[in-house]
Amino acid sequence: MPLIEVHEVSHSRGGTRVLDGVDLTLDAATTAVLAGRSGSGKSTLCHLIAGVMTPTSGRVQVAGRPAQSPDWATVSLLPQRLALEPTLTVAENVLLPAGLRRSAADPAVLDRLGLSAIADRPARDTSLGEQQRTALARALILGPAVAVLDEPTAHQDDEHVQLVLDALATAATTGTLVLVATHDQRVIDIAGQVIRLHSGRVVPT
Numbered sequence: 462m463p464l465i466e467v468h469e470v471s472h473s474r475g476g477t478r479v480l481d482g483v484d485l486t487l488d489a490a491t492t493a494v495l496a497g498r499s500g501s502g503k504s505t506l507c508h509l510i511a512g513v514m515t516p517t518s519g520r521v522q523v524a525g526r527p528a529q530s531p532d533w534a535t536v537s538l539l540p541q542r543l544a545l546e547p548t549l550t551v552a553e554n555v556l557l558p559a560g561l562r563r564s565a566a567d568p569a570v571l572d573r574l575g576l577s578a579i580a581d582r583p584a585r586d587t588s589l590g591e592q593q594r595t596a597l598a599r600a601l602i603l604g605p606a607v608a609v610l611d612e613p614t615a616h617q618d619d620e621h622v623q624l625v626l627d628a629l630a631t632a633a634t635t636g637t638l639v640l641v642a643t644h645d646q647r648v649i650d651i652a653g654q655v656i657r658l659h660s661g662r663v664v665p666t
């Protein structure tokens with residue numbers, strides 16, 4: 462059973478077709494990169510796979526179920542705009558998916574992403590890079606089948622890019638399919654698979 466199955470997906474936003482007949486099947490726990498120019502449709506495809514948007518036409522399935530069934534342990538999302546709860550602490554934000562499911566979670570990811578020292582600080586009182594790593598830790602906390610990460614290195618310096626790359630590699634080796642939308646060559650260099658989008662279409666390789 463494929464972990465991600467995107468079948469003949471087209472999607473329009475504001476009357477403009479931004480994805481056009483996308484087919485994509487990913488079936489291994491690896492790091493897969495979604496690359497392409499700004500505006501090529503990467504974030505839109507991320508949102509469809511994470512189930513927070515429904516395609517205009519076509520079908521998106523994750524782990525054999527419609528992507529729209531919200532289950533953070535099946536598919537999680539690091540959105541570009543992060544969507545943290547600003548008054549909750551860093552640790553509370555990271556552990557939120559576990560709390561909502563009443564399931565146990567291993568907080569080691571806080572340490573792995575350099576967040577331990579600020580774990581008890583409200584998210585609103587942290588830097589943008591720290592907030593992005595908090596949202597990344599939240600996406601990885603349940604060890605989901607699929608983690609969809611939109612530009613996870615966008616606000617990181619070189620040292621923290623390395624922490625992010627290590628966290629992605631750890632997630633992939635522990636059974637998560639990590640799908641990363643990025644322009645960052647350092648992420649592309651560690652990818653097991655690269656999918657290129659151009660004007661809303663997958664470029665044949």
Ligand SMILES: Nc1ncnc2c1ncn2[C@@H]1O[C@H](COP(=O)(O)OP(=O)(O)OP(=O)(O)O)[C@@H](O)[C@H]1O
Nearest residue numbers: 474475477479497498499500501502503504505506
């Ligand atoms: N709400 C919207 N209404 C109309 N058009 C939109 C809307 N949101 C996005 N678009 C358009 O959809 C296209 C794809 O956007 P998307 O954010 O998916 O691209 P992207 O590849 O992720 O870009 P970037 O690398 O800059 O984040 C762009 O042309 C964008 O202008």
